[in-house]
Amino acid sequence: GESVGLHLPTLSVQEGDNSIINCAYSNSASDYFIWYKQESGKGPQFIIDIRSNMDKRQGQRVTVLLNKTVKHLSLQIAATQPGDSAVYFCAENKGTGRRALTFGSGTRLQVQP
């Protein structure tokens, strides 16, 4: 993921619009990626994951795209709702035998009514 410790960027969207949150990862050997959502005062919650042998995976209102060529991951949220307002983190498994995730710095999504 992106360097840990950077200040959070913010994405502001209108309710009903689609949101795209991006993440650049650093290790070409990473074989698994996860998106987490963290609401204020709560722990991160799993949204969707994708393995490196895929380039797209869809869930309910969410789609994750993986571009291994440029080491880029994106989360698309369709018809963004106020309840989607949160901080979103990407995390990567760096493909070593000891599987501890590395988290990106996160993006704050603000949904305007």
Add this chain to the structure above:
Amino acid sequence: DADVTQTPRNRITKTGKRIMLECSQTKGHDRMYWYRQDPGLGLQLIYYSFDVKDINKGEISDGYSVSRQAQAKFSLSLESAIPNQTALYFCATSDLHHNEQFFGPGTRLTVL
């Protein structure tokens, strides 16, 4: 996630004090993790444990120690707390075959 609990939820302490944060899980997972989150920033891995006899340092282990007392319990200690350890601390768990981690509600620690 109610299956992962952390105590205390909030703690204010003074510089130099020893502090222990506790994490318990009922998910039956082998793997447990401690993360630190500073205001407005991402998660940094402190320590992780893949089973009761296994302890590994994460990205920022200096000033911290851990104990895996049982499969269900993983505690984090600050031997001599300092103000820059003021942060939100999260415990997480995962099972042997999946990378998804389940997080506790967090402990807000303030070191004065």
